[in-house]
Amino acid sequence: MNDQKNDKKIMIYGAYGYTGELIAREAVARGYRPVLAGRSAQKLQPLAEELGLPAMAISLDASETLERTLREMDVVIHCAGPFSATAEPMMRACIATGTHYQDITGEMQVYQRAHAMHEEAKAAGVVLCPGTGFDVIPTDCLASALHDAIPTATHLTLGFDSDSALSPGTAKTSIESLGIGGAVRRNSTIEIIGHGELTRSIDFGRGEKFAVAIPWGDVATAYYSTSIPNIEVYIPMSPRRAKQLKRLNALRWLLKFSWVQKWMKEKVDRSVSGPSAEKRATQKTWVWGEIRNDRRGERKIARVQTANGYDVTVYGSLAVMEFLLGYQGAGGYFTPSKLCGYKLVEQLPGSSAIKLGID
CATH class of the missing domain: 3.40.50.720 (NAD(P)-binding Rossmann-like Domain)
Known part of the structure; x- marks a missing residue:
């Protein structure tokens, strides 16, 4: 040694x-x-x-x-x-x-x-x-690479596509955001938006997919890395699931309560386990980014493929x-x-x- x-x-x-x-x-x-x-x-x-x-x-x-x-x-x-x-x-x-x-x-x-x-x-x-x-190496690195390509960018959009299952810790973190909503950065300030409010079609690396904006960490970190004032992050989701997610907006007041979150997290403890090594080996991740300077009409995209998220x-x-x-x-x-x-x-x-x- x-x-x-x-x-x-x-x-x-x-x-x-x-x-x-x-x-x-x-x-x-x-x-x-x-x-x-x-x-x-x-x-x-x-x-x-x-x-x-x-x-x-x-x-x-x-x-x-x-x-x-x-x-x-x-x-x-x-x-x-x-x-x-x-x-x-x-x-x-x-x-x-x-x-x-x-x-x-x-x-x-x-x-x-x-x-x-x-x-x-x-x-x-x-x-x-x-x-x-x-969270957040692949997207943060992609954001910085794109910023090098267009240093005067006004808009940054990031996203990723993976078949990976959630670990218990990640599932619990997701529960904490249910009572808050989504998040994007607009004009340098983080704004809370409704679940499922922003959607678009994205080719993450294996074909066009319907995608929904999520409150991913890059809404904060990509700004610290690049100073780009407008940032959004997306994941693929079926339109049906996106509609179900949108319905949660009416329940955000309830999902904030600690007893509700505790009950949901206890369900995670009983039912969720992290993926096996064999599963992880077969589950790659496709990471995508788009950068724009709308004033100049400039646009570039970037992609990187990584191993399973875990x-x-x-x-x-x-x-x-x-x-x-x-x-x-x-x-x-x-x-x-x-x-x-x-x-x-x-x-x-x-x-x-x-x-x-x-x-």
Whole structure:
């Protein structure tokens, strides 16, 4: 085993979750020995024993214990949701201890919070880089590549098409947005729109499909990467399902209640499990982007194909981790493309090169 890898201290917090466990196993396969951490000692122990790794049960509320542990760490990969509740305590502990922070969230409010903490992180020399998984590496890298092609762009549209099933954590995150609505960026400001309100036809890479705008993280992060004032993100959806989604707008007031969300999340725990390795191997993802300068009549599109979203999260998280282990630059908030460059997505196993064109 590489001695240099042994010298680096990495914590995976939330290591017993579906994606956290995948990241831990791949880290070990690459010769790293991360510390596995999370809230439950009972859930940590079997994985830690199997992988022969140190484990620590730490609550995010126990700030003194958390900070004492983090002082020994170079990088934290934060995998414990819901990130709307867990990300800020971990980011603050990382800033206090000089530990670089990354996570696998797709939650827009986490990106906004990290962005707001930029100056604190910069002063501490700490990198905050939330979204180092499928949310949002492929779309963020595509956004930056397109912005290089038309630096004066006024509009950016992104989207992706995948057959992948949801993990329990992703399903729970989706539930949290049901009571809020969709989201787009218009004239530099995020606007909440109705579910299913915006639709269009898109060829993500395997033929034209009906698509619906969703409140994906790039509505925040692509703006931080490119400063383009108008941003939308789409996924394919059948017109019938889009109509069903639209009907939820009348129930948004009800779906906001914590008891409703708790009931729905409990259903997820009982019925949803992450896809198997065999399933993931057969489920590729097609990512698409369109950039325009309407004043000049300029337009370009780009596409990139990636592995299954969960594999992208594993490979992307470890690629950013390895980048941070040798990082000598300034601290602050970064999107993945701002930290590592937009070619990051091309370097991940299963990814194609980014293909830029007019149509």
